[in-house]
Amino acid sequence: MNQQLKNRQILLKTRPVGLPTDQDFEFKEIPVAEAQDGQVVVRTLYLSVDPYMRGRMSDAKSYIPPFNLNEAIAGGIVGEVVESKSDLLKAGDKIIGMLGWQLYNTVDAKTVRKIDDSIAPVSAYLSVLGLTGLTAYFGLLDIGQPKEGETVVVSGAAGSVGMFVGQIAKIKGTRVVGIAGTDEKCDYLKNELGFDAAINYKTTKNLDEALKAACPNGVDVYFDNVGGSITDSVMNLLNDYARIPLCGSISAYNSTDGDMGPRIFTKLIKTRSLIKGFVLSDYASRQEEGLQELGKWLSDGKLKYEETIVDGFDNVIDAFLQLFQGTNLGKMLVKVSDADK
Template identity: 65%
Template structure:
């Protein structure tokens, strides 16, 4: 069977903030699957802040995207043709796949997901790499104890939202930092954060945080870097732990990202900052997924997604991450399942 296919390639590397000009749509032929391969129709495409790093030509934990090659990331799709005994047409799958309407891939590149157990989109959000990032970063690096204070930046984003909720499950006092009053309200009223701050309107971040963290900060889950983190790092308790997940405020900066050095602060508090990516915990994903699914089914974990429709809107959805348009996980719905 042939499929009208389209893909999004990286046309140029962004300097500073990415724009639509960095992306080009291409119509392509879909080759028929070879023995062992399947054709996956994209249903949901994930856009994530870390992808910004891959658009630059710099050494990092993953290879940069290549110019004029397809951009890739988390996709949930449906098998529409199979030359592999392990997959049937109609199976729902997750994979790190191209930004394409259809991907033709070997079976090793995908795994089945259960659309009955949870909405398909959840496998890109709370039950996917996003939820696992929150789970392992918070519990393995942050290690919050009951009664400790956990501050989360990017708190209304995909990872931050799950972090705050897991911290509450652990019995911590949880303070979120987000960028709109609506988000702040949502965190407190819907997700049970103890308090939250709008960093865009607060007069003095540090004194506001001091008010909300009267016992200091034991865990700071950092998604943003920049001035927000500068302020939090002044409030660390002895032996504070800082899982360093992202630095979205820095990704598009071209000014060198200068700020107060951290060394003296970390010595005084004997605190630790640990950079990580979810892939570091790949051998424990099933443990994490089990806990996340349990909390979700028990209603202890709310899954929030912002879903835009249409393959044409993938770049828009990606660009919107940097202006904070998303509440929770940003996804693009590309198609409805056929089967």
Template identity: 80%
Template sequence: MNQTAKNKQVLLIKRPEGLPAPSDFEFKEVEVQQPQEGQVVVKTLYLSVDPYMRGRMNDSKSYVPPYQLNDVIKGGAVGEIVESKSDKYKEGDKVIGMLGWQLFNTVDDNKVTKIDESIAPVSAYLSVLGLTGLTAYFGLLDIGQPKEGETVVVSGAAGSVGMFVGQIAKIKGARVVGIAGTDEKCNYLMQELNFDAAINYKTTENIKQDLEKACPSGVDVYFDNVGGPISDAVMSLLNDHARIPLCGAISSYNSTDGDVGPRIQSQMIKTRSLLKGFVLSDYADRQSEGLQELGKWLSEGKLKYEETVVDGFDNVVEAFLQLFKGANLGKMLVKVSE
């Protein structure tokens, strides 16, 4: 690689209170770290920005450790190896890993995995063939277990997980109702992804009534990406033995006064429903299975995917903040370099 190349990185310098602000982050220019034996230097091509990262900015216990202050933020990234001191990789290989928000990452070779551009473009490995596609696959099929003719409701349905949940549910023969935040997203769900109904939660006068109309036979599976009042409304329509894969609660991620809502215990008992929270790492030993199925459906034209791509490394913080305004259709990505 070019020995004069400079590295640029994004640090978390302050723990956000409520919605993160640009002042919580700092851009810093440093030298590119030279690789040791068994290491590679990865030039970043695309960075993934995801809602779960907001939780890692708090100093609290979770399923992944919190980000440390004055340290580089890490997330999903695809890149190209520009220098290798590893037997496993050569210059020019495209790889994916949990890497820093920086132009170049110098890492041990076991921290990245080679990807195949002949199957799909590299950016697809951060969506349909990556974290979000696999999250939809395992959450829906392992916990939700939709059966032909059942009704599946998806919140955040035009987002990077929700759009795959709905499409996989259709593949399994279910009736699918999506909840999204703009008319354009709802039209996309209906016209492009063949959802059976879509509800704009921002313009509806009564989401519970709209859900009752869209789900005349009740709800058998609710894939929950958002929590909050939307989920409260869905809970009242659960059928007996409903299943609820609990994937996210973006409605409360920036709340400073706690998340208060109806008590659902009696409803869950009455309907004998299952609610199970999960994260993708629960399925670490089955990821090849998920990738094989997702890749097959993609090649058969049964899965579509959308990307909202923000251009330029300097815009990575702004792209992350836009997630909480619902600015993305499908996966939000930052294109760092060609």
């Protein structure tokens, strides 16, 4: 069977300097590996592209090992089992896992998780019921600890994590201010997701004044996905005992000059604020808790999600690079193939 399947993968060819280009990647045709006992062959349906992958393309020390050169890049993938030699899964089952950027992956069945496509479309398991939803859930609730009546500010608020942070913060009874990069995104945050205010940082002449007007009672929780000058401005409005979950710093991911800015430690001392970086793997043992809560809010209509879907395996690199242009609303996905009916 596998000899009839055509497989392709995307390799990291060189380590990017600054913004990656097409030349840093390579498409390669390979055979589909035969499934051995306990293994399954998975056909990719949707593939996730995420900003954190840029860090793994460098060889600097980080919380996760870098991608190896001349090997397939790996990320979140929803797929369909097309062949099984495992009692855990059967052909036709839908799964999610950290798999190679390939049309087909042959893996141990224990390394992937079966998903229920009757609860939500399979793509949702790469967003609201997956990495980005869980990142928002644990970062906001465990570190941010929002309390009713407080003010929560979210940078990258129309992105795949930020939109869930804002909605969960509203569920908890807070005032939510989102920062995004287009008027359309700001309108979406306010009119569709219920944010109390939204600021377009690209067109606002004075971000400090705009934030002050949107946060008349200061900032109690700042969920940071962006870093840079946006974060510098938010720091000026911290209330006593503010909490700052550090999720990402996309403004600096492609910088070749280092991330420069004001020193914030005096502000943190004066306000006795907590600032803490985190990654989702910190909460691996509590994943089921997060999925149950997110699933309940989703079924109750309290959570909405948005996807920007690029079609075709040939366009994976383009979709990845679009992340750094801010073109996506919600989760950026690549649709690779359709599930068998």
